[in-house]
Amino acid sequence: MSKSPLCRPHEHRLSRRRLLGVGAAASGLGSLLSPVVAEELRGNDRQVLCIWLDGGMSQLESWDPKPNTQFGGPFRAIPTSVPGIHVSELLPKTAQQMHHLAVLRSVCTQDNSHSAGVARINRGDPKDRGVVYPYLGSAVAKLMGPTQSGLPPYVWVKPGSGGFKTDDAGFLGPAYGALALGDAKPPANLLPHSSLTSEDYQLRQELRTRFNERFGQRRLNDEVAADTSVYEIAQALMRRMDLFDESQISAKDTERYGTHELGRHLLMGRRLIEAGVRFVKVNSYHWDSHGDHFNSSDCLHRQFDQPFAALIEDLADRSLLDNVLVIVLSEFGRTPRINSHCGRDHWPEAWSVAMAGCGLQKGAVVGATNALGTFVDGQEHDIGHLFHTWFQALGIPQDHMEYMNHGQPLPVAHDDCSAIAELLS
Amino acid sequence: MGRRGSLLFRLQLLWLLLLFAPRCGAEGVPLHQRLDEIIARKVSAGAQTAIADDAEFFRRVWLDLAGRIPSAETTRAFLADAAADKRTRAIDDLLVAPTYAKHMQQAFHVMLMERRGDNEYWQKFLQAAFTENKPWDSMVQAMLEPQPSQDDHQGASFFLTRRLEKYGQNPVDHPGLTRDIGRLFLGVDLQCAQCHDHLFVADYKQLDFQGLLAVTQTLKPGKADPGPLVSEKPMTAKLEFVSVFDPTPHATGPRIPWGKEFEIPQDLPKDNTYSPLALVASDLPSADNPRFSRNIANRIWHLMLGRGLVEPLDSHHADNPPTHPELLELLAAEIVEHQFDLKWLFREIALSDTYQRSSRWPDADVQNVEQQQYNVAIPRRLSAEQTLDSFVQAIAGSTPESAQAEILSRLNPLFVAALASPAREHEDHRHPSVQSALFFANDGDLLASMERQQGNLIDRLMTIKDDVSLADELYLAIVSRLPSDQERTELISFLAEQTDQREARLLHWMWAMLASTEFHVNH
Numbered sequence: 001m002s003k004s005p006l007c008r009p010h011e012h013r014l015s016r017r018r019l020l021g022v023g024a025a026a027s028g029l030g031s032l033l034s035p036v037v038a039e040e041l042r043g044n045d046r047q048v049l050c051i052w053l054d055g056g057m058s059q060l061e062s063w064d065p066k067p068n069t070q071f072g073g074p075f076r077a078i079p080t081s082v083p084g085i086h087v088s089e090l091l092p093k094t095a096q097q098m099h100h101l102a103v104l105r106s107v108c109t110q111d112n113s114h115s116a117g118v119a120r121i122n123r124g125d126p127k128d129r130g131v132v133y134p135y136l137g138s139a140v141a142k143l144m145g146p147t148q149s150g151l152p153p154y155v156w157v158k159p160g161s162g163g164f165k166t167d168d169a170g171f172l173g174p175a176y177g178a179l180a181l182g183d184a185k186p187p188a189n190l191l192p193h194s195s196l197t198s199e200d201y202q203l204r205q206e207l208r209t210r211f212n213e214r215f216g217q218r219r220l221n222d223e224v225a226a227d228t229s230v231y232e233i234a235q236a237l238m239r240r241m242d243l244f245d246e247s248q249i250s251a252k253d254t255e256r257y258g259t260h261e262l263g264r265h266l267l268m269g270r271r272l273i274e275a276g277v278r279f280v281k282v283n284s285y286h287w288d289s290h291g292d293h294f295n296s297s298d299c300l301h302r303q304f305d306q307p308f309a310a311l312i313e314d315l316a317d318r319s320l321l322d323n324v325l326v327i328v329l330s331e332f333g334r335t336p337r338i339n340s341h342c343g344r345d346h347w348p349e350a351w352s353v354a355m356a357g358c359g360l361q362k363g364a365v366v367g368a369t370n371a372l373g374t375f376v377d378g379q380e381h382d383i384g385h386l387f388h389t390w391f392q393a394l395g396i397p398q399d400h401m402e403y404m405n406h407g408q409p410l411p412v413a414h415d416d417c418s419a420i421a422e423l424l425s
Numbered sequence: 426m427g428r429r430g431s432l433l434f435r436l437q438l439l440w441l442l443l444l445f446a447p448r449c450g451a452e453g454v455p456l457h458q459r460l461d462e463i464i465a466r467k468v469s470a471g472a473q474t475a476i477a478d479d480a481e482f483f484r485r486v487w488l489d490l491a492g493r494i495p496s497a498e499t500t501r502a503f504l505a506d507a508a509a510d511k512r513t514r515a516i517d518d519l520l521v522a523p524t525y526a527k528h529m530q531q532a533f534h535v536m537l538m539e540r541r542g543d544n545e546y547w548q549k550f551l552q553a554a555f556t557e558n559k560p561w562d563s564m565v566q567a568m569l570e571p572q573p574s575q576d577d578h579q580g581a582s583f584f585l586t587r588r589l590e591k592y593g594q595n596p597v598d599h600p601g602l603t604r605d606i607g608r609l610f611l612g613v614d615l616q617c618a619q620c621h622d623h624l625f626v627a628d629y630k631q632l633d634f635q636g637l638l639a640v641t642q643t644l645k646p647g648k649a650d651p652g653p654l655v656s657e658k659p660m661t662a663k664l665e666f667v668s669v670f671d672p673t674p675h676a677t678g679p680r681i682p683w684g685k686e687f688e689i690p691q692d693l694p695k696d697n698t699y700s701p702l703a704l705v706a707s708d709l710p711s712a713d714n715p716r717f718s719r720n721i722a723n724r725i726w727h728l729m730l731g732r733g734l735v736e737p738l739d740s741h742h743a744d745n746p747p748t749h750p751e752l753l754e755l756l757a758a759e760i761v762e763h764q765f766d767l768k769w770l771f772r773e774i775a776l777s778d779t780y781q782r783s784s785r786w787p788d789a790d791v792q793n794v795e796q797q798q799y800n801v802a803i804p805r806r807l808s809a810e811q812t813l814d815s816f817v818q819a820i821a822g823s824t825p826e827s828a829q830a831e832i833l834s835r836l837n838p839l840f841v842a843a844l845a846s847p848a849r850e851h852e853d854h855r856h857p858s859v860q861s862a863l864f865f866a867n868d869g870d871l872l873a874s875m876e877r878q879q880g881n882l883i884d885r886l887m888t889i890k891d892d893v894s895l896a897d898e899l900y901l902a903i904v905s906r907l908p909s910d911q912e913r914t915e916l917i918s919f920l921a922e923q924t925d926q927r928e929a930r931l932l933h934w935m936w937a938m939l940a941s942t943e944f945h946v947n948h
Contacts, residue, residue, distance in 0.1 A: 164860045189867040219784055
């Protein structure tokens with residue numbers, strides 16, 4: 001048991017022995033965590049909204065500006081709602097929400113290619129144990145399960161196509177993949193068939209449940225339980241058709257979040273969180289500005305700023321921020337050096353990650369880069385540290401938490417990293 | 426760790442030999458009896474379920490050997506048959522029916538290609554192979570050989586060529602192909618041994634992976650005419666590699682895992698006859714390669730019983746022993762003895778009590794069930810193809826073949842999209858998903874196919890006036906058994922509740938049965 005003063009009493013309920021002892025019994029769905037543990041974590045109402053800015057957001061035009069320095073670029077730094085903390089002038093609305101945020105400016109990761117970096121950051125770079133680790137969303141879906149809402153635990157709002165995306169799940173298996181809402185549209189077959197009334201529908205489900213109960217008698221009921229679970233999630237989703245009804249969005253929200261893609265998708269993200277989805281990922285693409293970086297930042301960062309500030313404000317107003325962890329993530333930052341195409345390239349050496357919400361400090365900046373922004377000044381933090389921090393903030397006692405993969409215990413985050421105490425409240 | 430592992434392995438082998446030696450001489454005792462004997466040894470008396478009743482057995486063996494449920498009529502006839510040998514006859518009939526080849530073609534296509542796509546000539550190869558019951562070693566030889574040595578090997582190279590194509594932005598995955606040859610034909614996942622000797626599995630060495638990679642990395646898709654063909658770049662030097670843990674350089678020529686290294690000739694013959702792939706194709710799938718025979722024995726056992734003697738199926742190694750080591754050795758020795766005759770092995774397993782056990786525990790105390798001891802039949806979720814074929818059999822089995830074919834082709838892509846695993850994932854153990862639940866509940870085409878049409882199930886049921894006969898016909902058609910008295914009574918009173926809604930209410934009942942766990946598993 002960790003004696004860290006940062007842990008809350010309820011985090012100490014789970015012991016390693018209990019976790020390992022029953023792993024083999026749950027062979028039905030991938031022999032992972034025991035059902036007992038999963039139940040306890042289900043009672044936990046914490047949620048995650050993770051914003052993935054694909055291609056790499058520039059820290060210098062956002063969370064860690066270095067105006068009037070060699071690599072600082074043309075934009076100014078502006079004061080925020082927290083005295084002494086400055087961010088780029090491209091985030092004016094976010095600056096007013098700074099008192100809710102925690103920014104880590106000492107992120108130093110390893111891969112400077114997209115192909116390696118995207119997977120590594122999303123998986124938290126645990127030690128290589130010859131298995132494909134899950135992305136953060138699948139990991140949380142596995143470790144915490146759906147909330148009381150019964151909605152799918154991992155929903156991914158993304159441009160382009162939707163469907164059930166199983167790649168993120170890694171060794172956890174396809175069951176822990178994401179329900180992807182392509183352009184925030186509903187998944188296939190969500191609408192009840194027009195020939196059926198809701199009474200018909202109800203009747204069919206009652207009959208199905210009755211038949212399954214009978215079939216499950218005197219049989220190992222793994223298969224019946226698996227069917228019960230997926231039908232319950234499907235029905236929970238069908239009950240929330242309103243999430244996909246654009247007429248229910250207020251004019252005020254449309255104005256505040258914006259009508260552009262990221263604005264609409266972040267608004268959907270907020271609504272999914274309000275509906276009780278455990279983990280929501282919202283993707284935005286085209287952040288890889290190797291050329292004409294400053295014009296594109298002027299456009300992209302503002303597209304981010306407006307809905308992100310609205311999101312934080314809304315979550316705080318509704319007291320949701322106490323339970324919701326918000327993360328802004330990319331595969332790396334961008335080079336301080338400005339290339340001959342007025343672009344910034346890939347820079348994993350020194351960049352920033354912004355976050356807010358449950359278990360985290362408010363209005364805090366942790367870590368620092370040197371005066372030119374080229375390298376971290378002081379302690380460096382890798383993605384492994386962040387995974388530990390986030391799991392701890394979510395109430396997952398990660399020091400004692402392991403996946404069981406066919407009898408092989410696998411730590412949920414990098415063994416050699418630990419939570420960043422300064423970020424935790 | 427390595428030394429201890431291999432010592433253990435040898436001791437285990439010795440022990441197996443001692444245990445097993447006298448039984449080899451057990452002349453005349455058929456395999457199905459010997460396997461029952463081995464299974465029974467680990468099960469304490471009384472701690473097993475009874476032999477399945479006729480209906481449970483009949484549905485199971487149809488799904489395993491024909492890939493779909495039997496028709497109501499066929500089940501009726503089987504249940505009425507009083508002959509003592511009717512189960513043996515049912516098995517033998519299924520093994521000679523065209524549905525056997527069709528189902529095995531499908532099952533092995535999914536096992537070997539893992540939903541990577543399809544090819545007409547590959548399907549023809551599989552179909553011919555299972556129709557003529559081609560020995561497994563020849564089938565694998567055909568898949569690995571560089572030039573089709575026989576006419577009916579056209580298409581077999583698809584196993585290689587499909588894996589030698591780029592997908593998305595990924596480059597050609599030679600290590601992935603190397604790994605798949607190990608996984609699917611030898612039952613070993615050597616992925617970790619690509620970069621170093623496996624950390625946890627003492628018998629998986631980097632040399633084993635690299636020796637096979639030396640061969641696969643020379644491969645590229647050849648000019649397809651007409652079926653897929655693979656071609657080799659000439660190999661002139663050994664493949665060099667280092668471990669990520671130890672910078673000492675190593676090199677290897679072509680090599681079959683745990684086999685000898687093949688010489689690379691000093692001067693390549695002018696006629697290009699030196700083919701490392703041909704060496705692998707002739708030596709890997711052979712009776713002399715114990716891993717090859719154990720792997721197929723374990724995979725056939727898994728297909729029939731729902732669980733491999735070694736699990737996961739691609740993790741055969743000394744520290745992950747089979748649940749029944751003796752049995753695996755017996756099955757492997759026997760399949761070699763019978764020249765890799767898969768149909769013979771399917772038959773022997775189907776005849777065994779172990780296969781024919783009920784999935785239902787005699788009392789409510791299900792806690793004592795130990796699935797890995799095979800004291801109870803393990804329910805296994807159907808593949809997308811088994812589900813579709815059974816669905817169409819149930820709802821349209823009595824309609825003309827053209828009508829069935831039309832529904833099958835319309836629904837096939839939908840069932841595969843909703844139920845199958847994504848590409849490059851094995852389907853050794855299947856699970857339902859939110860996607861499959863939404864599909865069954867709401868898909869327009871699926872629901873429409875259940876509606877009344879000339880001669881289909883609901884049409885047939887609507888013409889039956891006697892409710893008891895109706896219940897019998899409905900249950901036989903969908904779950905391949907007669908209803909219990911309670912089920913009959915419930916259905917009759919359900920229909921009586923709103924007599925003017927008879928068709929609609931029957932459809933609700935039908936839907937619920939078709940969406941039930943009982944329909945979706947082979948139990």
